[in-house]
Amino acid sequence: MSTTPAHPSGRRPSDLTGDSMTLAYEHVRDAILRGELRPGTWISQVQLAADLRVSRTPLREALRRLQTEGLVQLDFNRRIRVSPLSLPDLEALYSMRLVNEPLAVLLSVPRLTAEETAxxxxxxxxxxxxASDGDEEGATEHHRRFHFLLFSHTEDRLRTQVESMWDHSVRYLRIYHNEPSYRLALIAMGRAGHEEILRAAQAHDGRRTSRLVAEHLARTALTVIASVAGAHDPKTIRETLRFVLESAD
Structure with missing residues (x-):
């Protein structure tokens, strides 16, 4: 039985043309991030290459790229394992976002154009x-667009890193909280914070926007971690937020 889900664009694997490595990478990455390939799942490279109708060489290149991102693990038998989720990894992920995303916002917001603030x-x-209409996919996409605009003028390496960590966070949410209602509630919870962030960005105040984004990320992280493991002490998140805010003073 095939383990390869349909691409969200509606294309079947047999429809994939062009750069085989890039297309295989995008296809498998999206399936992992959306939770269609579940954490801990073992997949045969031979089967995956057959499913995607690509040769082994571009597939191996795609898998090495996914391994670098931490999305897959490769064993000595060349089997693929979708990386499992863990609370320490989730906390580390949000801590890295707390350091990198506010920095990207600080550098980018003063350069936003009038069209971009609009x-x-x-x-x-x-x-x-x-969110009010219960459209979780739409709310998530607009939420992503809002935050990505805030660091859109950052240089490519930092911007790409922040975008990747954002996607990994969404993966955790999709798998730890399968009900769209929780993810919608999380977006709704941040409504006042988003309004503050918008006003600071419209004023091109990079420092204030950066600080507000850090506080917003920390609130989200603490809420998500508490919902997964209420007895866990998220010390790393608190210490990272303190470090970021003290550095901004």
Whole structure:
């Protein structure tokens, strides 16, 4: 039986053309991030290459890239294991976001154009409307667009790193909280914080926007961790937030 899910664009694996490595990477990465390939799942490279109708060489390149991101593990028999989830990894992930994302925002916000700040407001309005309508996919997409605009003027390496960590966080949410209602509630919980972030960005105040984003990320991290393991002490998150805020003073 095939272990390869359909691509979200609607393309079947047999429809994939062009850069085989990139397409295989995008296909498998999206399946992992969306939870369609579950954490801990073992997959045969031979079967995966057959499912995607690509040769082994571009597939190996795609898997090495996914391994670098921490999404898959490869054993000596060349089997693929979708990386498992863990509370320490989730806490480390949010801690890294707390350091990198506010920095990216600090550098980017003063360079936002009038059109981009208008797009920020539009994204926030659309996000709130989608959340009110119970449209979790729409709310998530507009939420992503809002935050990505805040660091859109950062240099490529930092911006790519922040975007990747964002995607990994969403993977945890999708798997730890399978009900869309929880993820919608999490977005709704941050509504006042998003409004503050928008006003600071519209004023091109990079330092204040950065600080607000750090506090917003920490609140989200603490809420998610408490919902998964209420008895766990998220010391790393608290210490990272303290470090970031003290550095910003």
């Amino acid at each position: 797009e920020l407001e539009s994204a926030l309005t659309a996000m709130n409307a989608s």
